[in-house]
Amino acid sequence: MSATLLSVENLTMRFGGLTAIDDLSVSVPAGKITAIIGPNGAGKTTFFNCLTGFYKPTVGSVRLAHPKKGEMRLETMTGHRVARDAQVVRTFQNIRLFPKMTVLENLIVAQHNFLQEASRFSIAGIFRLSGYRKAESEALKTAAHWLERLGLTDIADVAAGDLPYGTQRRIEIARALCVDPVLLCLDEPAAGLNPRESAELNTLLLSLCREEGIAILLIEHDMSVVMNVSDHICVLNYGRKIAEGTPEEIRNDPQVIKAYLGEDDEETASGEKAA
Numbered sequence: 086m087s088a089t090l091l092s093v094e095n096l097t098m099r100f101g102g103l104t105a106i107d108d109l110s111v112s113v114p115a116g117k118i119t120a121i122i123g124p125n126g127a128g129k130t131t132f133f134n135c136l137t138g139f140y141k142p143t144v145g146s147v148r149l150a151h152p153k154k155g156e157m158r159l160e161t162m163t164g165h166r167v168a169r170d171a172q173v174v175r176t177f178q179n180i181r182l183f184p185k186m187t188v189l190e191n192l193i194v195a196q197h198n199f200l201q202e203a204s205r206f207s208i209a210g211i212f213r214l215s216g217y218r219k220a221e222s223e224a225l226k227t228a229a230h231w232l233e234r235l236g237l238t239d240i241a242d243v244a245a246g247d248l249p250y251g252t253q254r255r256i257e258i259a260r261a262l263c264v265d266p267v268l269l270c271l272d273e274p275a276a277g278l279n280p281r282e283s284a285e286l287n288t289l290l291l292s293l294c295r296e297e298g299i300a301i302l303l304i305e306h307d308m309s310v311v312m313n314v315s316d317h318i319c320v321l322n323y324g325r326k327i328a329e330g331t332p333e334e335i336r337n338d339p340q341v342i343k344a345y346l347g348e349d350d351e352e353t354a355s356g357e358k359a360a
């Protein structure tokens with residue numbers, strides 16, 4: 086049993102009269118893949134936004150047991166501190182690369198917190214002092230490492246926006262990895278991928294988790310990805326957790342089938358009304 090990396094307790098997020106996340110408690114183990122699934126509008130992206138400092142939750146706590154820095158309360162932190170200090174990094178449902186920058190430049194920009202500090206907020210950068218030059222070369226090394234690891238080295242100098250959709254999704258993951266995440270939150274990484282690219286994504290996620298020890302939190306509608314890579318799945322519906330368990334348990338959970346198919350279809354699917 087892995088240690089808990091992230092503990093979410095009684096999380097609620099309201100937008101006026103709408104409760105997008107409703108008293109959600111869930112644990113994310115270290116070094117494993119946890120999927121958050123649910124029908125459209127279930128609150129999955131809102132959940133990510135609460136974890137990563139984009140939204141301040143109405144109620145609840147999000148505790149990260151950082152392996153080197155101890156406990157951190159993510160719900161009290163701004164987005165850039167969640168990424169920089171807590172090393173909880175995310176991708177977005179809609180690709181958010183800088184399309185006119187090269188692939189390599191996108192990976193360097195991801196390290197701007199580190200470079201900005203090394204530049205002592207500009208002066209050491211302007212005069213290219215040795216500390217800044219060292220940081221710059223480290224940033225390049227990190228980018229080169231992840232480009233190689235994700236098979237992107239050949240296109241390092243191509244503008245990101247000129248590349249196929251599946252490749253852009255891969256670049257987004259490489260960019261997030263440049264921040265050395267302890268928790269990588271991926272919002273629909275398989276959206277728009279063809280079956281071959283989805284299979285490659287599965288291999289990549291499993292290797293990041295098993296070989297690099299990175300915990301992954303995954304929002305995904307593509308069940309060929311969810312069921313093949315997840316160690317644990319949490320299912321949301323109308324902001325509430327309706328089920329949690331292994332892929333096998335979730336596949337057969339009547340509440341989950343009902344949430345995805347609707348009551349009538351579930352009965353039809355189970356043969357009760359089919360005749």
Ligand SMILES: Nc1ncnc2c1ncn2[C@@H]1O[C@H](COP(=O)(O)OP(=O)(O)OP(=O)(O)O)[C@@H](O)[C@H]1O
Pocket residue numbers: 100103104105123124125126127128129130131132178
């Ligand atoms: N900033 C916001 N202001 C008002 N309502 C919001 C806001 N963000 C999300 N919502 C609402 O919260 C609910 C949950 O939305 P969310 O995007 O988290 O769902 P989701 O599970 O990620 O859906 P999908 O699978 O379609 O991406 C929806 O009803 C949505 O309209």
